[in-house]
Amino acid sequence: MEKLIITIAPTGNIPTKELNPYSAITNEEIIADLIKCRRLGASVAHLHVRDEAGNPTSERIRFKELVDSMDEAKLDMIKQVSTGARGGGNSIDWRGQMLDIHGIEMASLSTGSSNFPSSVNANSPELIESLAEKIKENGLKPEIEVFDTAMLFQAIYYQKKGILKGPLHFNFVMNVRGSMPATPKNLMFLVDNLPKDATWNVSGIGNAQVQMITMAIAMGGHVRTGLEDVLKFDENGSIDATNENLVQRVVNIADATGRAIASPDEARHILSLN
Numbered sequence: 001m002e003k004l005i006i007t008i009a010p011t012g013n014i015p016t017k018e019l020n021p022y023s024a025i026t027n028e029e030i031i032a033d034l035i036k037c038r039r040l041g042a043s044v045a046h047l048h049v050r051d052e053a054g055n056p057t058s059e060r061i062r063f064k065e066l067v068d069s070m071d072e073a074k075l076d077m078i079k080q081v082s083t084g085a086r087g088g089g090n091s092i093d094w095r096g097q098m099l100d101i102h103g104i105e106m107a108s109l110s111t112g113s114s115n116f117p118s119s120v121n122a123n124s125p126e127l128i129e130s131l132a133e134k135i136k137e138n139g140l141k142p143e144i145e146v147f148d149t150a151m152l153f154q155a156i157y158y159q160k161k162g163i164l165k166g167p168l169h170f171n172f173v174m175n176v177r178g179s180m181p182a183t184p185k186n187l188m189f190l191v192d193n194l195p196k197d198a199t200w201n202v203s204g205i206g207n208a209q210v211q212m213i214t215m216a217i218a219m220g221g222h223v224r225t226g227l228e229d230v231l232k233f234d235e236n237g238s239i240d241a242t243n244e245n246l247v248q249r250v251v252n253i254a255d256a257t258g259r260a261i262a263s264p265d266e267a268r269h270i271l272s273l274n
């Protein structure tokens, strides 16, 4: 089976020190966690940034600082920036302002709208097509964020129209309240409907984490983990997750099932990056 790509999503838009004391909020905290996660085997860094007050932002300067600090730390990871809807603004210019930063290799792209627990994951066709264009112009590979089934089929439509260039790479975000439930049947349905040359990860949100990562590892898919997706390590919610213990758990499951872990260069090859 192909080697396993582990993506670490250390921050997201939701974690705070109140929700989880190990939340990586500042760029310094993010870098410290990424270094530990790279040592354990994570090869892709899915990046969000915060402003001075700790609130989510898409500000280019913040992303630039983070990317520069990763380079200074000689951290060889695939840098994937978020263009998501909760980065403090919803215009095309706001959400795509970081896409021209040198050294970025991937960007997230949702190909439809859905609900988060308390807000709308708003992605109009115009916004999706413009972000896709900007991602292409900058030579980046999109990671299609699929919160619901329609987003998979919309991405396939965009590929046929030439708006997205294959082979496509998907992340199935499962168990966000208001979006697609994390069931084995739902995951099988998504995988069954992928284009033949596509690659995929799964993000099992909250207590869907262990079942979804285990299925993805067994099925030949890839895995995303991190405090963006999981705040509590165990199902009872008595142990705080850390970026490190979440990656370690993925590695343990992969080891137990005989799946080798991809290095950053092997991940670049599997994902057909430029």
Ligand code: ZN
Binding pocket: 009, 012, 046, 048, 082, 084, 108, 228
């Ligand atoms: Zn994200």
